Amino acid sequence: MRALVIDDSATMRHIVADILQELGFDTCQATNGQEGLDLLESGQRFDLACIDWNMPVMDGLEFVAAVRARRQWPDLTLMMVTTEGERGQVVRALAAGAHEYVIKPFTADALASKLVLLGLLRGQERI
Amino acid sequence: MSMLGAVERQQVAEIAQEVFAAMVDRAPGLLRSAPVGPSAVADPLYAWVDLGTVPASRLLLTTDADTARALTRALLAMGEAQPVSEDDVADAFGEIANVLGGNIKALLPEHVGLTLPEVSRARPSGQAADACGEALFAWRGRPLVISLYTI
Numbered sequence: 001m002r003a004l005v006i007d008d009s010a011t012m013r014h015i016v017a018d019i020l021q022e023l024g025f026d027t028c029q030a031t032n033g034q035e036g037l038d039l040l041e042s043g044q045r046f047d048l049a050c051i052d053w054n055m056p057v058m059d060g061l062e063f064v065a066a067v068r069a070r071r072q073w074p075d076l077t078l079m080m081v082t083t084e085g086e087r088g089q090v091v092r093a094l095a096a097g098a099h100e101y102v103i104k105p106f107t108a109d110a111l112a113s114k115l116v117l118l119g120l121l122r123g124q125e126r127i
Numbered sequence: 128m129s130m131l132g133a134v135e136r137q138q139v140a141e142i143a144q145e146v147f148a149a150m151v152d153r154a155p156g157l158l159r160s161a162p163v164g165p166s167a168v169a170d171p172l173y174a175w176v177d178l179g180t181v182p183a184s185r186l187l188l189t190t191d192a193d194t195a196r197a198l199t200r201a202l203l204a205m206g207e208a209q210p211v212s213e214d215d216v217a218d219a220f221g222e223i224a225n226v227l228g229g230n231i232k233a234l235l236p237e238h239v240g241l242t243l244p245e246v247s248r249a250r251p252s253g254q255a256a257d258a259c260g261e262a263l264f265a266w267r268g269r270p271l272v273i274s275l276y277t278i
Contacts, residue, residue: 008243011202011219015150018204054225054241083229086238104226105149 001120002026002045006036006063007052007081012104016050016081019108023121032056033063040067046076048120050102053082053093061096068097077118081106134234134275136260142230143264143273150226151201151266161265168270173247174220176228177278179240186228187251187274188220194269195220217246227273 003025007013017027030036032055053060064078079100080093090101100114115121147158172195175187199211199219221244228241264271
């Protein structure tokens with residue numbers, strides 16, 4: 001499994017990538033939605049994208065909308081990982097095409113649980 | 128009345144403790160309310176995010192530079208002796224302010240925007256015209272202050 005971690009914070013990319021690597025994912029990182037989109041368009045294949053919402057250049061919601069609009073990556077699972085915790089924001093992200101939503105702060109176990117729900121991880125692989 | 132009136136100091140403290148337990152320490156109980164004030168923070172480093180309330184408001188996180196480095200090592204699961212760069216510290220400390228601000232924003236009665244975090248050794252400009260609260264903590268015995276005010 002390959003995961004793309006998109007966040008403008010190097011700290012948060014490090015934290016999310018570390019958890020995913022512990023769970024057996026190969027990871028790649030991008031600092032904003034446009035960088036993430038460029039990686040996808042370069043032909044790199046990912047099973048999962050973990051996406052922050054508030055980023056410069058292209059934010060997470062724009063990234064999700066752009067991925068869904070292109071229809072080139074139907075098997076890519078999109079998971080928002082963000083501080084935007086209001087119910088309305090969650091609804092917006094899911095309506096735009098995100099599959100799951102994780103609110104910061106989160107634990108490694110919470111992230112793993114979401115991946116189990118998404119079918120990207122078996123229960124016994126949890127940290 | 129400012130929208131910040133909906134936020135109580137106890138809620139700020141609970142959010143801070145949740146953020147530190149999940150993200151910084153990966154264990155509860157290491158961030159505690161403490162009787163230390165901004166004057167006790169020597170060599171301060173500031174991180175803040177602004178909330179799009181009317182009037183605008185700011186969450187300001189203050190600690191000393193050495194504690195900011197320790198926070199960075201904790202966030203990145205680094206050993207105590209491992210060096211961290213100033214960029215690492217600015218990013219990590221700013222991200223803590225970002226997560227705190229995002230969770231406090233969720234307490235407000237309506238959706239507002241949140242700016243990207245800024246970090247500086249200088250206190251940000253702007254008057255604390257309507258201080259809504261200051262929560263004082265000790266993280267592993269080190270001073271940490273969370274201020275929330277309209278600007």
